[in-house]
Amino acid sequence: LLLLLAELSSGLQPTYQWRDAETNEKLTCQQCPPGTFVARHCTRDRQTECEPCPELHYTQYWNYLEKCRYCNVICEEKQVEVQQCNATHNRVCQCQEGYYSEMEFCIRHSECPPGSGVVKPGTPFEDTQCRRCPRGFFSSSSSTEPCQPHQDCAQQGKVINVQGNEYHDTLCTSCRAHGRSNSTQGPGEHQAPGDEDCEQAMIDFVAYQNISPKKLKRLQHILDGSLKKEVSEKKALIQEKFRAFLTHLKEGNPAVTKELLEALRATKLTELSEGRAGGVPAHPKSNASRVMFLEE
Template identity: 80%
Template sequence: FVPLLLLLAELGCSAQPTYPWKDAVTNRKLTCQQCPPGTFVAQHCTRDRQTVCKPCPDLHYTQYWNYLEKCRYCNVICEEKQVEVQQCNSTHNRVCQCQEGYYSEMEFCIRHSECPPGFGVEKLGTPFENTQCGACPRGFFSSSNSSTKPCQPHQDCEQQGKGTHDQHHDTLCTSCKLGRSNGTQGP
């Protein structure tokens, strides 16, 4: 019983898709075979002949098994700040996405946000998502606006016996630790 079930399932999966059609001459209802992607129905089936499929002309496509009488026109045009990532071909329409440094929001390409000083990039922007920023943790800094740079580690002044740091700038290592003098006296 199980082998029979598997055989039927395999036959069902590999069978060519069909569609109902009414023969104009005989008025009989027929089951016609669909055309594969990249083709269209040139002639519907009759009781004596299977469906006749023809390839899509240039700049036209069909993406799925179908019974269309003509292929769809490749109508996607890449807009400003978009690049073509897939050319129009017989099985797919043209595909566009935002160029590097931009992401798509409500069908517009918007420049990736820059993280301000004190914040670094936690996740780079993609053509589909904006940059994600996060505050620099203790021991790290970011001194400029950037849509690509993560927080940078401070120099290890403590190890050198020198200065301290904050989240907006790199460490400026000095000979004196905060709150101590270097032995020179003022006027």
Template identity: 75%
Template sequence: PLLLLLAELGCNSEPTYPWKDAGTGERLTCQQCPPGTFVAQHCSRDSPTVCRRCPDLHYTQYWNYLEKCRYCNVICGEKQVEVQQCNATHNRVCQCQEGYYSNMELCIRHSECPPGSGAEKPGTPFEDTKCHKCPPGFFSSNSSTNPCQPHQNCEQQGKVTNVQGNQYHDTLCTSCRLGGGNTTQGPAVEDDDCEQAMIDFVVYQNMPVKKLKRLQQILERSPKKQQPWTRAAIQEKFRTFLTHKKEEHYEVTKELLEALRIVKLHSIEEKVRKRFLL
């Protein structure tokens, strides 16, 4: 009980500091000033310490016996924002703005996770983005700071799976009646949904990248020398191009089948004809 009482007294007592009275030479124990104030006059035998509030743009954060407050000397730099204003008890606090993190006293933009990967842990003002490979059932089709997204469920939408998703792209669904089932009526080539399904099916076939590029060159009428893009990037760009041509009412089906023959992708051409009853 005695130890507990002494501990409580120690916790409740205000901090002190030793002081020598310049006039009398007497050694005294003065009370410190609380945060937000400073010592305007040290104590004497007859009077306690006189504390005064810090002036504007000055502060003291702890109990102290300073004769003047500290100046708020923190200035927010480039790509920083003020998260705490200078006040009587705290210096100004800055941190990196949204989308940036602190590294070697500089604010660096958060790293983007490459296609096929997503943010396992989003970046903060103090740490960079932590990326990880998208697990089965999830994908990321572009570089971003977002987490991997789940593949859509075609059955829940009353559709069928046309292209199975992977870590780079979503599962692609269609309302088109695909060949090979029990239906007696096949897909209509002029049907917009079926033509889109055919585009998706061809673009995401597992063909050599060299042949994929050649197919793209023929249909886009682009030069042979292209940017060194990844398979996923080429597929995304090629799909966007073909979809745009379809919307402009070009004969995409006819041109795509012809290009498959030129590139000698006969097995894929056969799959397309069988699947879409062409």
């Protein structure tokens, strides 16, 4: 190889040794360039004769082959052709977008789990690289995106209702009864509780408290009137689903926060119900008929 490189750098055409079949004489013949092959070896009187490779055949380097190589690479399932077969190169395939090569198979890129984000996107040759979201960033679902920064409530003229973590964004509210004040507004400027913002603030606050997955599900069962068993899920996912459930329930039920407070008491989460009751309007409707479903 070093000799070949030396010859190429000096501008000399590569050669090879050949013994003439008729004279048994050892000759130094010129090689054929890429894209051709040896049609006739040299003799004492003439140089090597080269001819172009036929269709679907190639030679990639200077050579003294008596026939070109066949383009034998075939793109398999989930592969795409990135270089066609031509006179100087074999066909080249690689994994299609969203997949990477592993042990000659194309494997789908991994999605980073909730709480983690992409630090290096996957390529056709390696999988996605994930890392846990740093402080101040979050990822709420399995994705192929980097972690996103928590929103700044103060910039929006709001207060923090639920502090963000690696699994969910910071939730802001205009309802001062529910938020932890991080602004300079005085009490006289606080928005009165009982409007839609306060209703949503109550829902968000409860959904993201440190409540066990079992109790979160039982809360939903009380409010939904259902006791069906569900497949075990991670807490972060249950919190997201519970929040969506409460938000949907609020649209058709103005007494949802009253029922939520009763459900909190029934699940012995009285510290939450007492701490947030001041910002929730009183409703005459009772949820006592559902409380009994919480009994162990």
